[in-house]
Amino acid sequence: MPPIIGQDKDALLAVLAQAGLTDISQIQPLADGLSNHNYHIETPTAHYVLRENADAADSFCSREQELFYWRHLAKAKLAPELLWVSGDQRYYLSQYIFAQSLPSFPLASQFAPLMEDIEGRANLLTEKAILASGTYTLEQPEVPREPSMASGYQELSLPNLSSKELSWKELSWKDLESQCSAATFDQGETHIEAWLQSHAYIKLAADQQAWSLSERLALLDSLTPNRAHSLLLQLLQQLRVQATGPYHISITEQWQEYHGQLLAFAAADKGEAWQSRLAQLLSIQTQIYDWTATLADCLVEPQFCHRDLNPHNLLLKDNQLYCIDFEYATASHPLCELAVVLATHQLTPAQRYLLVWQYLAGHPGLTSDAIKAIPAAIEMYWVFAVYWALLMAAYTHGERQQEYFDWFDHFWPLISHAS
Template sequence: MADKTTVISEDDTTLPKSKVELQPILDTIFQSISSDTSDPIADVATLKMITHCEPLSGGLSNQNFHLKTPTSDFVLRINTPTSDSLCSRERELFYWQHLAEAGLAPTLHYVSDDRRLYLSDFIKSEPLLCQGLETELYKIDLLKTDSIAQKPLELADTGSSSLSWQCLETQCSAAGFTQSRFALSRSHQSPCSQNSDIGFPNQAHVLLLSLLQALQIQPKGDYHISLTEQWQAYHQQLTALVEKVENRTNAIWQARVDALLAKHDDFAASLKAIEACQLSPQFCHRDLNPHNLLLKDNRLYCIDFEYAIASHPLCDIAAVLATHNLTPSQQAYLSQHYLDSHPHLSADAQRLLPAAIEMYWVFACYWALLMAARSEQGKQMEYLNWFDSFFACITSNQKLG
């Protein structure tokens, strides 16, 4: 894998937006990879023959481009200084390379010395086949919360009952997850039986379980952080920003900070309970939302390892349940099969799963406020809107003005 210096602007507002603006970057990457005889790209010369360049959607903190050549497809990622402040690029690359070797992530071909540019293989995500989708629509009423309406599922343009993996995106709160558990128990339907199209309209739960079990055994490396340590780190960064004059005078931002910090004691109590069920840490991606997963050849691949680290074993399944539009039966199947006899968790893990889902949204709230405070003014409101969306998923939340 090539690793050479590439200089681009330190200002998030001047990132390239077109093929013409990208060309100097691509020329530099081409020169770097061409001089590295160990790089596995056999058709490196095609980087000088880009036939298609299109921004990829889904990322909230970085910019990604799909580059198409006559023989290959790549993804060029440009990391922003704002996101640099919340993650370790060295750690991110360590896990990305290990998961690529394990066949769980796209191959990474190039990293600039300043860690601002990554070039990796492009994996085109395939549609997820569904059964009875038009009539059932996942019975999504069971998963709604008071403040978050479930997004309607959109059929993929394939001429059959299927949808893109990204269309599984939702926001399921701990309360919504608990409600779906209760509804399933009252229906007397076994989460282990997959005979019902209503309960199992697709194989998302099976694919997710396979991925979670594969991630569970990945190398932990020398990087580790507990849930409590992560919360404390976010909390300290946020309170430090509150002291800055420009943030104290931002009433919209400050109102949201106050709302989040008011729940400090609730978060501390939840974390204490969750930490108690961990027997040992394991590798965690920590952001397995549908936009960070790609489906190809009936298996899932991960992307975006900015927050990957060894941590609490409930992190990844909580993220999956919080962000994927699964039926109550699918949720139960996934949680039961993943948590039963889990080598790194005690028997209390199943009971504490709603608390772990809630902490996923708590961390998302901290992230959104930190990104808003560190972004230029035109971008701040976008992150504050994300905060409002995340905060609504926290149990017993208060309304914001």
């Protein structure tokens, strides 16, 4: 984007002067958040981020709570340092982190159909043949016969690939943005389990030794195209041990709070487009009740949760992820953190499987059967997304309101039983 010019620049310069910055070389817009605007500020000696909060977002978060957690996480070296806050809490000035790229091993275009088939059948052998070798050239591998989701068996035939077709590339973390529904997560888990089961038969027939969970996870880890799942796990484990502070809300309480706000707006004339989307939400209240009950049943104790760890809120530097945007941070259900990562990151079924098992291992805040509640946690992540979109639409008008309607329509199909 070009640098800010004209009236907007003058207004931002006045804000920066309040923060003690006057020798400004450049003001560059960064990608907008859905509820704030961010600018890269450059001076002759340093770089900063200026964030401008949207008025509508004030109804969703306590600025005091947001700043409490931001400062706490910055002290723990898990967030950029917060340097200045305007008196009205509309503007924040923080450290600028020069994010690094994630090395990734992309699959050649010839393999796209086979990789898509992973979501429909247990064909992770393709990933194994490409990624487990650790080489840039492949000979035609001997692929075992693998049971398909239909009856019978099928042979997988892999093309010969050149080193040029199997070269590494660099991804910015935001390039991992994707959407995963609970149904897609369930499907991937089923296929991974089926593949591991078939692989176990081969191993047991060969050496008659038990196949431990650590061996299975190590095998899956060798099939991954990048280390995104490992970096996410590291961050989740670091966040898990942070102090919860004085703030807390359960998933059920969050749902009730959002729902109460919507019903208050329903009494006003928000127009047919808004009311029709409210009717859609009202049609799945029974399912929402069931999902929240499932999550309550597996909770032992809450933990600190960022609650919005989507790829745009994470920065990679020196092999570590840093968080930004703490508008929704609080103490809450441990599956909140896992659900948003699973729902918003482009991870293979193998990476999701690894992340789930390693995150849940010995987690003190969850029951031993909490894995069964992960689909409900993903459902509730998307439920909160549509609540957020409709509430933001209630606070806005014109083109901006239509933008939030579009977000509602984008998130809605990701919820099970949504029509």
